[in-house]
């Protein structure tokens with residue numbers, strides 16, 4: 001409700017509302033950047049959580065699939081953004097995170113699973129999601145978020161037999 005009201009006056013939004021409150025709201029729909037994808041992908045409803053990203057073609061193992069892009073932010077900003085309903089944050093180091101909700105390639109919509117089929121490879125400041133095994137056309141892309149040092153424990157409903165119960169890594 002609040003988000004709908006805010007959206008109607010988009011031009012008057014403060015950066016706080018535009019960059020921190022609105023992204024990841026209930027109206028957010030994935031847009032996949034072809035420029036950042038090496039394979040044909042599509043968005044789709046997910047059994048795990050809202051939207052997911054799916055392979056539209058077979059992807060061999062150990063291939064770059066899509067780059068995770070977004071706004072570079074510091075950890076103070078990460079803490080500020082915790083109030084979002086969906087975070088879309090990729091924490092790179094103790095100092096640096098990428099906010100996929102701002103300038104994201106669509107990779108920020110890839111859901112967490114405790115049995116992932118892609119992993120994040122960080123090289124020269126770029127985050128590539130790389131296939132862990134062959135991914136068949138129609139499969140949802142799944143990433144283990146491996147959340148560490150977070151005050152918030154997030155329950156997992158990935159449905160994998162190997163589910164550890166939380167998106168967080170065990171302490």
Ligand SMILES: [Zn+2]
Pocket residue numbers: 113114115156157158159160162163164165166
């Ligand atoms: Zn799980």
